[in-house]
Amino acid sequence: MALSDRPSSEIVADTPATTVQHLVTTIGSPVLQVLTAPRGLEQSVRGTVLHDPNDSLTGGVDQLLLVPGLQGDQPGAVELVREAARRGYCAMILKLRGSDTSALVSESSTSGLTLLAAASEVSWRHLDALLLSALGSQGVGGDPRTGSGDGLFLLANAASAAIGGSVAIEDLDRRVMAYSSSPDQRIDALRREGILSRRVPEIDHNLERYRIVLGSDDVVRFPKELGALPRAAIAIRAGTQPLGTIWAIESADGLGSDGEQALIDCARLATLHILRSRNANELELQKRESALLGALEGSWAAHEIVFRLSIPSGADLGLLGFATAADATGSLALTAHFSHALSRYIIPFRPDASIATTSRAVYALLPGGGSQAATRIAMGALTAIRKDFGDHVRAAVAPTETDPAALPAMRREIDDILRVTTAHAEAPPVAGLTDVHARLLLARVADELSHEPRLRHPAVAAMTAHDAEHGTDFAVSVLAWLDAVGNVAEAATRLGVHTNTLRYRLRRTTELFDISLNDPDDRLSLWLQLRLIRR
Numbered sequence: 001m002a003l004s005d006r007p008s009s010e011i012v013a014d015t016p017a018t019t020v021q022h023l024v025t026t027i028g029s030p031v032l033q034v035l036t037a038p039r040g041l042e043q044s045v046r047g048t049v050l051h052d053p054n055d056s057l058t059g060g061v062d063q064l065l066l067v068p069g070l071q072g073d074q075p076g077a078v079e080l081v082r083e084a085a086r087r088g089y090c091a092m093i094l095k096l097r098g099s100d101t102s103a104l105v106s107e108s109s110t111s112g113l114t115l116l117a118a119a120s121e122v123s124w125r126h127l128d129a130l131l132l133s134a135l136g137s138q139g140v141g142g143d144p145r146t147g148s149g150d151g152l153f154l155l156a157n158a159a160s161a162a163i164g165g166s167v168a169i170e171d172l173d174r175r176v177m178a179y180s181s182s183p184d185q186r187i188d189a190l191r192r193e194g195i196l197s198r199r200v201p202e203i204d205h206n207l208e209r210y211r212i213v214l215g216s217d218d219v220v221r222f223p224k225e226l227g228a229l230p231r232a233a234i235a236i237r238a239g240t241q242p243l244g245t246i247w248a249i250e251s252a253d254g255l256g257s258d259g260e261q262a263l264i265d266c267a268r269l270a271t272l273h274i275l276r277s278r279n280a281n282e283l284e285l286q287k288r289e290s291a292l293l294g295a296l297e298g299s300w301a302a303h304e305i306v307f308r309l310s311i312p313s314g315a316d317l318g319l320l321g322f323a324t325a326a327d328a329t330g331s332l333a334l335t336a337h338f339s340h341a342l343s344r345y346i347i348p349f350r351p352d353a354s355i356a357t358t359s360r361a362v363y364a365l366l367p368g369g370g371s372q373a374a375t376r377i378a379m380g381a382l383t384a385i386r387k388d389f390g391d392h393v394r395a396a397v398a399p400t401e402t403d404p405a406a407l408p409a410m411r412r413e414i415d416d417i418l419r420v421t422t423a424h425a426e427a428p429p430v431a432g433l434t435d436v437h438a439r440l441l442l443a444r445v446a447d448e449l450s451h452e453p454r455l456r457h458p459a460v461a462a463m464t465a466h467d468a469e470h471g472t473d474f475a476v477s478v479l480a481w482l483d484a485v486g487n488v489a490e491a492a493t494r495l496g497v498h499t500n501t502l503r504y505r506l507r508r509t510t511e512l513f514d515i516s517l518n519d520p521d522d523r524l525s526l527w528l529q530l531r532l533i534r535r
Contacts, residue, residue, distance in 0.1 A: 018044065018045050018046075018135055019041060019042050019043060019044055019045060020037070020041045020042070020043050020045055020064075020090055020091050020114055020116075021040075021041035021042055022045075023045060023064070023131060023135075024041060024116070025181065026153045026154075026157075026181065027130050027131070027153075027181060028181025028182075028183075030119050030192050030195065030196065031118065031119050031122050031127065031130065031195060031196065032093070032116055032117070032118055032119075032127075033116065033117045034114070034115075034116055034117075035101065035104075035105055035108070035115040035116060035117050036105050036108045036109055036114065036115045037114045037115075038108065038109045038110075038111075038112050038113070038114070039112050039114065041114065043062070043090040043091070043114065044062045044090065045062060045063075045064050045090055045091075045135065046061075046062040046063060046135075047062075047063050047064070047135065048063065048064045048065075048066055048128055048131050048132065048135075049063045049064070049065055049066065049089075050066045050068065050124070050128065051065055051066065051067050052068075052069070053067060053069060053070050053076060053077075053080060057080065057083050057084065057087060058087070059087045059088065060084070060087055060088060060089045061087075061088035061089075062088065062089075062090050063088075063089050063090065064089070064090060064091050064092075064093065064131065065084050065089045065091070065092040065093065066092075066093050066124060066127070066128060066131075067080070067092060067093070067094050068124045070094045070095075071094075071097065071099045072094060072096060072099040072100060072101035072103075072104045073099045073100040073101065073103070073104075074099075077094075077103075077104055078103050078104060078107045080092075081104060081107045081108050081111055081113055081115070082107060082111050084111075084113055085108075085111035085112055085113040086111075089113065090114065091113065091114035091115070091116055092108075092113060092114070092115055092116070093116045093117070093118050093127070094115075094116075094117065094118070095117065095118050095119075095120050096117050096120070097120050101115075101117075119196055121193075121196040121197070122196045122197075122198075151269075151273045152169050152177055152178035152270060152273055152274075153178040153179070153180075153181075155169065155178070155266050155269055155270055155273070156168065156169055156178045156179050156180040156246075156266070157180045157181065157182060158262070158266070159180065159246070159248060159262045159263060159265075159266040160180030160182050160185050160248070161182065162258055162259055162261075162262035163232075163248045163249075163250065163251060163255065163259040163262055163263070164185065164186060164250075164251030164252075164253070164259070165185055165186035165187070165229070165248055165249030165250050165251050166179065166180055166185045166186060166187040166188075166191045166248070166249045167179065167180040167185075167246065167247070167248045167249075167266070168180075168191060168194060168195070168246070168247050168248075169236075169244065169245075169246050169266075169270055170200060170244050170245050170246070170247065171243070171244045171340075172242060172243070172244055172336045172337055172339075172340050173199075173337060173340050173341070174199060174200040174210070174337070175198055175199050175200075176194050176195060176198050176199065176200065177244065179191075179194075179195050185249075186229065186249050186250075186251055186252065187249060188227070188228055188229045188249065189227070190203065190227070190228045191249060203226055203228070207334065209222060209233070210245065210334055210337075211334055213233045213234065213235055213245050214235050214242050214245065214334065214336060216234075216235065217235075218234070219232050219233070219234045219255075219260050219263050219264065220232070220233050220234070221233075221250075221255065229249045229250065230249070230250045230254075231247055231248065231249055231250065232247075232248045232250055232255050232259070232260070232263060233245055233246060233247045233248070233263075234246050234263045234264065234266075234267045235267065236267050236270045236271055236274065237267075237271065238271050238274075238275055241286075242336050243270075243271060243274050243275075244270070244274065246263060246266055246267055246270065248263055285343070285347070285354075285355065288308075288309060288354040288355075289354065289355060289356045289357070290356075291305075291308035291309050291354065292309060292354040292355070292356040292363065292365055293356045293358070294308070295308070295309065295365075295404065295407045295408075296356065296363060296407055296408060296411040297408065298407075298408040301405070302403060302404045302405040305404035305405070305407065306404055309354050309365065309367070309404075310352070311367045311404060312367060312368065314402055315367040315368045315402065316367075316368055316369065316370045316400045316401075316402060317365065317366070317367060317400065317401050317402065317404065317406075317407070317410075318365070318366040318367075318368075318369055318370055318371055318373060318374030318397070318398070318400055319363060319364070319365055319366075319374070319397075319398040319407065319410045319411065319414060320363065320364040320366065320374050320377065320378050320395060320396070320397060320398075320414075321361050321362070321363050321364075321395065321396040321398075321411070321414035321415065321417070321418055322338065322342060322361060322362040322363075322364075322378075322381070322393055322394070322395050322396075322418075323335075323360060323361040323362070323393070323394055323396075323418040323422050324338065324389065324392050324393050324394070324422065325392045325393075325394055325421070325422040325423070325425070326392070326422075335357055335358070335359060335360065335361065335362060336357060338362065338385060338388075338389050338393060339355070339357040339362045341384075341385045341388060341389070342355065342362055342364070342381050342385065343355050345380065345381045345384040345385065346364055346377060346381060349377065349380070350366055350377065352366075352367055352368070353365065353366050361414070361415065361418060363411065363414065364377070365407070370400040371397055371398075371399060371400045371432070374397050374400075375397050375430060375432075378395035378397060378430045379395075379429075379430050381395070382395060382429055382430065391429065393429075394418055394421040394422050394427070394429055394430075394431070395429060395430045395431070396413075396414045396417035396418045396421065396430075396431055396432070397414075397417075397430065397431070397432050398410035398411075398413045398414050398432075398433075399413070399432070399433070413433055416433070416436075416440050416443075417431050417432065417433060417435075417436055417440070419440070419443060420436040420439045420440050420443060421436060424439065427439075442528070442531060442532060445528055445532065446532050449529070449532070456529060457515075457522075457525045457526055457529055459513040459514065459515040459526065460475070460526065460529045460530060460533070462512075462513045463475040463478070463509070463513055464533065466512065466513075473495075473505065474505060474508070474509050474512070474513075475530060475533070476495070476534075477491075477495060477502060477505040477506065477509070478505075478506065478509055478517075478526060478530065479527070479530040479531065479534060480494050480495050480502075481502065481506060481517075482523060482526065482527040482530070483527075488502055488503060488506075
């Protein structure tokens, strides 16, 4: 039966009883391997126990014993295996790290305790999270059929069977939520590293690939590059809201129509699993995001904004905006990625905040506290996400308002500020309108001249054309003189020419291009347009 023919409920219902075999099959290589299983792998598992070898071992019927720090050949290891079997543990997991485990395996076979080895590269916290995910969202004692984590692993395995290569399901922070573990699947070093570290490694062109996938409604394919095997990917979406991505390594024969359909089905079913696992807080944030977007677009009346966003009466409204500037390579961070990072910082400090993401910016509404509080939050947020996004994120702060109906105007001001700060590396990382007023005014003048070319001063085009054709410097000389507010000596110094040379150029400018540098309006018009050309 094709993956597309199987409803989400059936995928979950296929989950076998939670046994050691099920965990090994679900998590699989390269994370988990079986060293010995004297009683088979069909033993029940109810939970996990992290144990310090220096502490006394407590009872653990049907528990999985995780032993960080234990070496297979260290004193006490054999006795711990014997004690774990006596106390009812179903299996024990340790890391080999090159140690001699022959005595340990021998005791496991005698005692009847299954022994599993975890990859040295995977952290114990990551391993425990994977185990609990496979056991079910409630962890110890939970029903494995109620959690999304186990269902996502099953989806990845089902898609991998149809495609022939390793499949990984990722969230918007590029963390690996689930992956396929078929023993014969096609896999490469990059995928192994992502599974072991639980996060996609940074490689060249990675960011651009995610941008393409999240911007497409279809399966996107990428050729072999930088040692990575060819991949196919698709976005996971709930309506227009991105939830994550699915990446499949193609088989040696390529993807094929069945493989492409398997990815499409996998994305559809993954959406249901992810939405089902979201808790009440996440759903509330999603509802507030929708309401804030409507408020910023002017879709609601003031009283409706107050109701939808639970804004206290008369509260000072602070609005923040965040956007990314291009890095040294010209790449922009994906808005969806730094939106999640910002949410993780802002919400714990301000649970009453509403956060909304558009294709270009992230907005945060803070009821109460005013602009100063908003500025502090913005500065803290940029510091918190600097490790992942460098210094390429800019924040804008709008003036405080008490009328919710002013939110669309506040958003326009935020957008204007970000337009300037993301375009100029020397702009402050957190800015208000007064910080960028002059640059914004020039940008608006440029907009108007672009929309209405007839407003341009004809002398500017004539000067620049003459300079380009004859190698003269009339335009740069007039601009230097205007920048120096008519001080010939200062302007000549900036240009590196004699004052008489500059005076000659200014005089010839008036003769050749029919302008009057004595007219203040002409000077202002010329200066604005020459500044825009030289930006």
